[in-house]
Amino acid sequence: MRVAVFSTKPYDRDFLTAANADGRHELALLEPRLSAETATLARGADAVCAFVNDDLGAPVLEQLAGAGVRVVALRSAGYNHVDVAAAAKLGLTVVRVPEYSPYAVAEHCVGLMLALNRKIHRAHNRVREHNFALTGLLGFDLHGRTVGVVGTGKIGVCVARIMAGFGCRVLASDPYPNPDALAVGVEYVPLETLLAQSHVVTLHCPLTPDTHHLIDAERIRQMRPGVMLINTSRGALVDTRAVISGLKNGRIGHLGLDVYEEETDLFFEDLSDQMLRDDDFSRLSTFPNVLITGHQAFFTEEALHNIAGTTIANLTAVERDGPDGVTGPARVC
Numbered sequence: 001m002r003v004a005v006f007s008t009k010p011y012d013r014d015f016l017t018a019a020n021a022d023g024r025h026e027l028a029l030l031e032p033r034l035s036a037e038t039a040t041l042a043r044g045a046d047a048v049c050a051f052v053n054d055d056l057g058a059p060v061l062e063q064l065a066g067a068g069v070r071v072v073a074l075r076s077a078g079y080n081h082v083d084v085a086a087a088a089k090l091g092l093t094v095v096r097v098p099e100y101s102p103y104a105v106a107e108h109c110v111g112l113m114l115a116l117n118r119k120i121h122r123a124h125n126r127v128r129e130h131n132f133a134l135t136g137l138l139g140f141d142l143h144g145r146t147v148g149v150v151g152t153g154k155i156g157v158c159v160a161r162i163m164a165g166f167g168c169r170v171l172a173s174d175p176y177p178n179p180d181a182l183a184v185g186v187e188y189v190p191l192e193t194l195l196a197q198s199h200v201v202t203l204h205c206p207l208t209p210d211t212h213h214l215i216d217a218e219r220i221r222q223m224r225p226g227v228m229l230i231n232t233s234r235g236a237l238v239d240t241r242a243v244i245s246g247l248k249n250g251r252i253g254h255l256g257l258d259v260y261e262e263e264t265d266l267f268f269e270d271l272s273d274q275m276l277r278d279d280d281f282s283r284l285s286t287f288p289n290v291l292i293t294g295h296q297a298f299f300t301e302e303a304l305h306n307i308a309g310t311t312i313a314n315l316t317a318v319e320r321d322g323p324d325g326v327t328g329p330a331r332v333c
């Protein structure tokens with residue numbers, strides 16, 4: 001297939017080229033993000049390959065279908081950025097990578113918890129300046145604390161398993177309790193109970209209309225004062241302004257984010273010589289008890305290898321067997 005690959009970074013080029021070593025597909029590795037302005041770059045392609053901040057709303061999908069594209073291959077598990085109904089109506093086949101390394105995301109999530117709790121980011125800066133004072137760096141034992149996992153799918157279960165290993169009590173909320181979570185001693189409770197009892201709340205459910213702003217001002221009020229909130233799932237699960245208020249009034253004691261509601265114009269780019277126009281992001285960056293990474297939880301060798309391998313396999317399967325070549329969770333529509 002001729003594939004227009006959008007949002008390509010050097011690491012995507014390396015892993016996709018290796019996965020396509022037999023040269024079966026003709027990959028046009030394009031740096032721009034997919035949008036209404038850049039969709040014309042897909043002219044002549046059979047498929048587009050897209051990442052999490054590419055625009056796959058109805059107008060862009062219409063442009064792609066009009067240009068002859070038949071397949072959208074997502075290099076991600078999440079597909080909240082795709083207008084699936086529009087894609088189905090246009091006859092586009094959308095495929096994804098449902099699982100590439102839940103460990104990558106779970107381990108990064110726990111990394112945020114540890115760094116925030118023991119203030120490792122601040123300690124590092126102090127030691128570099130030969131300030132060896134400990135005042136302000138006091139943490140707590142995770143052992144014996146309660147961790148609330150919202151969403152116990154592939155990633156949530158990994159987080160639950162790691163936290164159970166730390167000696168935490170693990171509570172969970174999910175409409176579909178997972179036997180793997182029960183096997184590590186997770187207790188399923190209503191979300192309100194989880195929020196009221198957890199010292200750490202970590203989000204691992206997908207972004208859907210139902211979960212948009214799942215954590216809002218009311219839910220923050222239901223949390224334990226001084227709670228640690230971690231979001232490595234999707235930015236819009238959290239109402240940013242409500243979280244900023246929670247940080248200001250101390251309801252939220254620590255905040256760890258790998259995703260941000262308005263990340264599309266920020267993340268994955270080097271903007272170090274530009275003025276940031278996003279006042280909420282700027283405000284979040286001023287809190288000493290906030291740690292933000294730029295959507296890097298997935299970013300391990302294993303994950304990139306699996307993302308590239310599954311993406312190429314998806315394209316091959318659709319080329320060989322038509323849309324029904326990809327079945328199960330890898331097929332979005």
Ligand code: NAD
Binds near residue numbers: 098153258
């Ligand atoms: P998954 O589909 O295996 O699990 C999601 C779980 O959430 C399911 O068990 C589902 O029942 C549950 N759920 C749905 N609605 C819920 C609700 N309202 N409350 C509680 N639980 C709910 O997904 P996964 O592979 O574990 O990934 C989880 C999310 O992580 C993805 O949707 C994606 O947004 C995000 N993610 C982030 C990165 C990153 O780099 N930061 C990488 C991969 C995935």
